[in-house]
Amino acid sequence: PTKEALLAAVLERRDAEDAERQHLGAPPGLDVLRQLVALAEHNVRHPGIVDLYVRLAAEAVGRDHPAHAYFERHYREARDLTVRSFRALAERGELREGVDPDLAGLGFIALMDGLQVQWLTMPDEVDPVAALRAHLRTLLTVDL
Numbered sequence: 001p002t003k004e005a006l007l008a009a010v011l012e013r014r015d016a017e018d019a020e021r022q023h024l025g026a027p028p029g030l031d032v033l034r035q036l037v038a039l040a041e042h043n044v045r046h047p048g049i050v051d052l053y054v055r056l057a058a059e060a061v062g063r064d065h066p067a068h069a070y071f072e073r074h075y076r077e078a079r080d081l082t083v084r085s086f087r088a089l090a091e092r093g094e095l096r097e098g099v100d101p102d103l104a105g106l107g108f109i110a111l112m113d114g115l116q117v118q119w120l121t122m123p124d125e126v127d128p129v130a131a132l133r134a135h136l137r138t139l140l141t142v143d144l
Contacts, residue, residue, distance in 0.1 A: 001066070004056065008067035011056065014049055015074065028084035030094065033108075033136060034144060036082070040112060040129050047123075050116050057113070078109045086139075094142045104139055111135055 019025060026032055043050050060067040083105030089095040095104070115128035136144050 004059070005066040008056065008060075008070040010049075011053055011067075011074075012070060014053075027088070028081070029088040029092070030085075030140075030142065030144070032081060032085040033089075036108070036112070037129060037132050037136070037144065040115075040132055043116065044119070044128060047120065051120055054113075054117055054120060075109065079105055082106075082108045089140065094140055096139055096141055099139050108132075108135070 026035065056067050057071055059065060060071045062068060083102050086095060086099070086101035086104040086108075090099070090101050095101060112128070112132065115126065115131050119126040119128045133144055
């Protein structure tokens with residue numbers, strides 16, 4: 001019905017393709033985190049869709065925005081996936097002592113999105129993939 005709704009549908013399709021390509025339906029744990037880093041690598045090669053995502057995400061914070069429901073669902077699913085992965089890592093002793101899996105999951109998704117904004121703004125100064133890898137090294141007791 002609106003341009004924003006159409007753009008949200010484009011992002012939904014992108015999410016489905018990303019999930020299939022990156023095997024994001026894998027059991028929670030290290031493989032999921034590896035695939036999310038691989039997704040960041042993929043995104044760096046496709047700045048147009050990242051730009052659309054970032055712009056629409058900012059516009060959709062209002063509950064009355066046509067894409068608000070998409071982003072609410074997207075963030076809930078992304079957080080759930082990463083939280084479950086960090087919990088699985090904690091159970092296996094692969095998460096550093098004192099790291100809260102719930103906060104680690106929330107922080108990882110926030111970092112991914114924040115890095116995208118900074119990368120789009122200053123692509124020659126920000127390497128989202130290197131930053132994600134470095135962050136995960138501070139959380140994990142195993143190599144990524």
